[in-house]
Amino acid sequence: MKATLNRIAAVTAIEIRLSVRNRWVALSTLILVLFALALAFLGSGPAGASKVGALTLTAASLATLSVYLIPLIALLLSYETIAGEVERSTLPLVLATPVRRFEVLTGKFVGHLSVLTLAIVVGYSIAALAVVAVHGADLHGALAWARLIATGVLLGAVFVAIGILVSASTARVGTAAALLVGIWLVLIVLYDLALLAGLIVDDGGFFTKSLFPALVIANPGDAFRLYNLAALEGSAPVAGIDGLARSLPFPPSLALAALAAWLAAMIAAGLWRFQKVRP
């Protein structure tokens, strides 16, 4: 047990060190800070004197933006992790040592997620503090940010696991990168467009009432956004698919359960794929 933990810690440490060296830590933190600040001060955010706090409003718009950014950064951090080692021939070297495959995968997952967590926590905290400094704080808003950061890490974990699965499924970094772009595009962009199209065509019929909420919650990005917006309890303006946040036929916590299910499934699939990789 102790040996297992030591080996996992060794893999985690080297992945974090690599991310620091390759400036992934600085870059992902910077991206999140910049986008969060831009939303807070340049966007449609807290311009007017509404009864909703500025902190809450930026949390709402940041929830929408996070769906694009966090998965992208998570995939960028992780897609190379196994395919890269296969290409550089370091994987056989690693697997010839007493380390077990699940230990390698766990270590890599924890390492990438640590980097992402750091970026989310630091990036969003800086933005939140800036908003507080300018517009003042309120408890409701602070809770919204805390939720945003916590669920953002969960969303990131899902996509780190997806990235590792992709990386374990192909022996080429280039292929993994192409798959990564495809997956991001389908899950984050096209999925929502398809759902919107379905809503328009269906015009309030069976699809809209029964299938649509389930389909929304089945997508990790949508589940994340829905949970955060629903938790704001109608205090922030929402549009498009997110209108569902107002008329959810199930408790918002189910969205969290969906994210957790994604995470478990992706980790299991990654472990399964990695066992089959022939170094």
Added chain:
Amino acid sequence: MSDPSLLDVTGLSVAFGSLKALHRVSLAVRPGERFALLGHNGAGKSTLFRTVLGFVSPASGKVEVAGAAPGSDKARRTVSYLPESVAFPKALTGAELLAYFARLKGQTPKSAMPLLETVGIADAANRRVGTYSKGMRQRLGLAQALIGRPELLLLDEPTSGLDPISRGDFYAILDRLAGEGTAVVLSSHSLTEVEARTDRIAILSRGRLVAEGSLAELARAAALPVTVRVKAAAEDAGALHARIGGRRLNGRSVELDCAAGDKMAVLSRIAALGDVVADIDIDTPRLDDVYRHFSGHSAGGEA
């Protein structure tokens, strides 16, 4: 110790789909032995290594590492591996990488650091691997393989692409390890360099073990002739040729082939000629010739 060999391969066959990568290969390597695995690309050297490491399962036959199954904890602790052309992450330093592998092998990073001295890159320990030369990267790879004093070293073409001096250093380290009881199995294309540096040689050709033994044994089995070149004292190759036969090379020299077993008889005949002979050169078959002889036999169909 009931079983003296560290690596025991018996009747090993490995297949990838319809391709027979290895066919009934048997060999054994004892502690302190330097064992060279020769063969051209695709002959099965890397497959053999990967089977010994437990990455590939045999179709039939058996592999034992210190009496344990490949990939088992005991086998993993016994074996260290250096893959062909390994490329460490450029952004990390040599010391960081060595510490990483030490931890994977259950050793403290501190205990591994002297190995950088052993392989001669202690000066560059805190520099990024991206700045290393090919030889330095290979030395780092060897340092990594030496962590925890493994009993069996598997080195897949460890010296390919190294300059002669780095190569010499590399072999000097291996000699020392073998002297301390480590079994070293290395693969190579580079036949001549292996010759002086290994105790036993196995030649793989298309997945089959076509020859195995010391260079002398292989040469005897191949029955390649020893070539004796005799230089006449008075630019009179004609007279020399008349007395010992063989081929005339030029005005001064005569060359003759003889079986390895007849070498002494031939030499004493030449020595008996006395003043007529100015000099003698003996060409024993090199590993290149032996290798060509063996791998040529079964690779005949290949273009």
